[in-house]
Amino acid sequence: MTTKAPRRSDATRAAILAAARERFAVDGYERATIRAIARDAGIDPSMVMRYYGNKEKLFAAASELELRLPDLDELPADQLATRLVEHFLDVWETDGTLSAMLRVGVTNAAGAERLQETFAAQVGPYVARLCPDPAEAPTRAALLASQVLGLALCRYVLRLAPAAALTRDEIVAWLAPTVERYLTAETP
Amino acid sequence: MTTKAPRRSDATRAAILAAARERFAVDGYERATIRAIARDAGIDPSMVMRYYGNKEKLFAAASELELRLPDLDELPADQLATRLVEHFLDVWETDGTLSAMLRVGVTNAAGAERLQETFAAQVGPYVARLCPDPAEAPTRAALLASQVLGLALCRYVLRLAPAAALTRDEIVAWLAPTVERYLTAETP
DNA sequence: CTCGTTGGTCAACACCTGTTGGCAACATAG
DNA sequence: CTATGTTGCCAACAGGTGTTGACCAACGAG
Numbered sequence: 519m520t521t522k523a524p525r526r527s528d529a530t531r532a533a534i535l536a537a538a539r540e541r542f543a544v545d546g547y548e549r550a551t552i553r554a555i556a557r558d559a560g561i562d563p564s565m566v567m568r569y570y571g572n573k574e575k576l577f578a579a580a581s582e583l584e585l586r587l588p589d590l591d592e593l594p595a596d597q598l599a600t601r602l603v604e605h606f607l608d609v610w611e612t613d614g615t616l617s618a619m620l621r622v623g624v625t626n627a628a629g630a631e632r633l634q635e636t637f638a639a640q641v642g643p644y645v646a647r648l649c650p651d652p653a654e655a656p657t658r659a660a661l662l663a664s665q666v667l668g669l670a671l672c673r674y675v676l677r678l679a680p681a682a683a684l685t686r687d688e689i690v691a692w693l694a695p696t697v698e699r700y701l702t703a704e705t706p
Numbered sequence: 707m708t709t710k711a712p713r714r715s716d717a718t719r720a721a722i723l724a725a726a727r728e729r730f731a732v733d734g735y736e737r738a739t740i741r742a743i744a745r746d747a748g749i750d751p752s753m754v755m756r757y758y759g760n761k762e763k764l765f766a767a768a769s770e771l772e773l774r775l776p777d778l779d780e781l782p783a784d785q786l787a788t789r790l791v792e793h794f795l796d797v798w799e800t801d802g803t804l805s806a807m808l809r810v811g812v813t814n815a816a817g818a819e820r821l822q823e824t825f826a827a828q829v830g831p832y833v834a835r836l837c838p839d840p841a842e843a844p845t846r847a848a849l850l851a852s853q854v855l856g857l858a859l860c861r862y863v864l865r866l867a868p869a870a871a872l873t874r875d876e877i878v879a880w881l882a883p884t885v886e887r888y889l890t891a892e893t894p
Numbered sequence: 895c896t897c898g899t900t901g902g903t904c905a906a907c908a909c910c911t912g913t914t915g916g917c918a919a920c921a922t923a924g
Numbered sequence: 925c926t927a928t929g930t931t932g933c934c935a936a937c938a939g940g941t942g943t944t945g946a947c948c949a950a951c952g953a954g
């Protein structure tokens with residue numbers, strides 16, 4: 519049995535986690551106070567400590583992220599870049615976790631490490647499978663990340679007006695060729 | 707006369723500003739405490755308040771940035787993208803101000819606004835001068851920013867290993883075509 | 895020399911932070 | 925029923941924060 523008996527406090531635990539994700543995403547690590555998270559979850563701050571130990575562990579729990587990148591085998595190569603860009607847009611707009619990780623990663627060493635882990639575990643191997651020379655995979659993955667995270671930074675975090683004004687179709691049309699080149703083009 | 711008589715305290719003012727830039731760049735807004743900045747500058751925290759009023763104004767003073775983009779007229783069009791990427795790398799590596807603005811912009815509304823101003827005042831008009839249809843300038847500037855800030859984010863702020871491992875030449879070779887396309891290519 | 899101005903320190907303020915331990919209400923097992 | 929573990933709140937701690945005002949030393953003009 520992997521599933522333990524459900525506890526009465528599971529709802530509270532989940533509420534804390536949801537509130538934490540939201541607060542971390544909006545405020546970043548330092549300004550997301552345990553008191554505010556507890557207030558959002560409708561419970562006492564001390565409960566947060568009891569269930570998650572301390573603030574760092576709470577963040578670790580709140581920043582578990584499944585990117586769920588699209589399956590490589592069911593996708594013609596010429597649509598891959600387009601699908602990838604669309605997928606990242608979906609992840610950013612659906613789940614606040616990535617936003618939280620980025621905000622925290624910028625001001626907090628543990629957050630940056632967390633982002634690095636997620637990236638290395640999920641994007642790295644993915645890129646390695648589809649770029650010509652596996653030895654170049656880290657370089658190509660870094661380029662991909664720089665473009666995708668950069669757009670998200672401008673659009674969702676900094677909310678630079680012209681970046682926020684772009685339509686979804688514009689983004690896909692402009693970024694897909696870049697992503698395709700970073701992943702598969704010959705080294706310049 | 708635009709230059710006032712030099713005051714004895716000018717050195718202190720400058721020391722505070724330098725220490726503030728460094729601290730904001732390394733720690734972000736919240737964790738860069740006035741006490742730490744004063745300690746770095748070798749003076750009492752209350753001096754910071756006397757000279758800059760409060761923490762927000764200190765940040766405003768510390769985040770004045772001159773991008774000094776390369777002159778358009780003295781540059782063949784086919785080298786422009788390369789020069790631009792090189793120039794941004796120089797700015798990032800020479801001056802901590804951009805790093806500070808990015809770190810603060812991510813967790814602080816005033817910081818984001820500041821970054822937006824700098825961007826609109828210096829990058830916007832620049833892009834408008836060299837892209838085919840001026841009406842598209844904001845879009846193209848946003849794309850440029852997303853790629854350049856994205857790389858800087860991964861390399862200098864998050865320090866993702868593969869992004870930090872890229873050589874200067876690799877970055878220029880990979881990014882210049884992207885930048886050129888964003889600035890001048892036909893709308894996809 | 896005297897006196898107002900400037901550059902600087904010290905100690906304190908009110909507030910907010912993460913974190914802890916004690917105590918009451920409840921649920922459930924025996 | 926009692927006994928025990930779970931869920932929750934309350935009040936407090938120790939430490940750090942931005943900010944303020946009183947006070948002192950050096951300077952420069954008259």
